[in-house]
Ligand SMILES: Cc1cc2nc3c(=O)[nH]c(=O)nc-3n(C[C@H](O)[C@H](O)[C@H](O)COP(=O)(O)OP(=O)(O)OC[C@H]3O[C@@H](n4cnc5c(N)ncnc54)[C@H](O)[C@@H]3O)c2cc1C
């Protein structure tokens with residue numbers, strides 16, 4: 001499995017640390033209540049198929065990436081910087 | 089049909105013409121009292137104990153493929169009761185006791201072999217942690233012996249005791265730990281359930297869960313709609329998808345775990361050996377293959393195969409621990425889909441929907457749990473209250489943070505177990 005980092009180019013999976021569903025980017029308001037926080041921290045769609053998750057380019061540029069990939073085939077469609085998403 | 093040595097002898101002498109299929113292949117009825125979704129180890133054991141312990145037999149087990157084609161037939165078959173935390177401790181202790189009577193009870197040879205399990209340690213700190221775990225096991229009524237380096241050497245002379253990074257200081261020995269023949273466990277429970285009247289329906293994928301006014305009323309399947317008063321979800325790696333049919337999101341992320349087997353060798357590894365610091369464990373199957381594995385690939389996956397970096401990592405750990413393994417040829421590797429919870433411990437509970445129950449979150453350790461989980465899930469479904477051995481496996485423990493069972497002490501967060 002190889003991931004194309006927008007900064008470093010195509011790199012081996014070993015350079016990246018997997019964090020989990022990209023849902024982690026949508027942090028609820030501190031006062032949002034137990035249900036919202038439970039959903040954010042623990043509950044997952046856990047899709048079999050196309051998904052977006054967070055990877056950290058630990059042995060490369062040190063950027064956080066949103067990787068668009070397929071959990072059934074392991075195909076990787078692309079990756080974008082978390083930072084770029086938050087800008088728009 | 090009862091199995092016995094005499095019967096094997098007679099069949100052998102008469103051309104093996106008297107054997108009959110171990111279970112029926114019935115058409116699904118339009119209605120059952122209880123429908124169990126998933127014909128893996130846990131689903132089959134649940135059906136068996138519903139019939140045996142609670143006298144309920146108007147039951148169907150619906151399996152999308154063939155019985156035992158999921159993780160129950162893909163695992164590395166380790167059976168043990170060496171957990172530390174309350175909740176896990178009593179549950180796995182109970183499960184091991186069920187294992188110990190299983191072959192007689194099922195009249196089926198599941199090849200349960202209590203060959204002993206040794207967890208290695210490599211530092212003073214780890215020794216303390218293992219001594220504490222051993223005490224917890226003994227308090228629970230199970231067996232544990234703390235071995236020093238020479239004690240380990242007596243059992244496992246072939247290890248490399250002086251590797252630079254992880255020299256072996258000793259091990260925690262659990263003599264009642266061991267292995268079993270995974271397929272036979274599924275088959276034995278299937279036969280036991282079938283003979284008590286449970287319908288085992290294969291090639292029957294559940295595609296929807298019907299509810300009415302907050303109560304479950306049945307399921308939709310690829311072989312038609314089936315009504316049911318109670319429904320149990322026991323689908324391991326597919327838990328998220330099946331729960332979604334009832335509008336639920338689970339605290340589960342599915343990951344792939346790989347395993348490997350070598351060509352058959354003469355007996356050389358008598359125990360189950362676990363080298364936690366290298367994420368490596370090994371045993372030898374009765375056919376002679378060395379069966380070994382490591383950690384998760386560590387990303388969400390539904391592919392029943394992993395990637396090469398983990399394979400390399402496992403092979404490196406193998407060579408570090410027992411250089412002799414370098415001479416063996418690896419024959420096969422495969423993967424299975426693990427239902428990982430945030431704290432690494434399972435769930436056996438009711439859901440927000442009346443009559444709908446769920447048993448999931450077995451992570452990479454659910455084979456040893458098959459008898460205990462079947463027993464506890466059957467109790468929950470039959471009596472609508474948890475069995476004592478599994479009362480702490482609550483679905484909502486993450487929500488309130490009360491009663492988390494984080495054996496590794498890494499935090500109740502996805503991707504840390
Ligand atoms: C490589 C590997 C090594 C392992 N090693 C060990 C070990 O040494 N010790 C240990 O204790 N555990 C181990 N495990 C874990 C253990 O195998 C699992 O936790 C356990 O088998 C899961 O429960 P099960 O047997 O019921 O699952 P499964 O056998 O996967 O059963 C679930 C069933 O549900 C069916 N299903 C799914 N969706 C549907 C649907 N919509 N409709 C109908 N049916 C459906 C599936 O087809 C499947 O047959 C290992 C797992 C793997 C992959």
Ligand SMILES: [Zn+2]
Nearest residue numbers: 005008060061
């Ligand atoms: Zn990079």
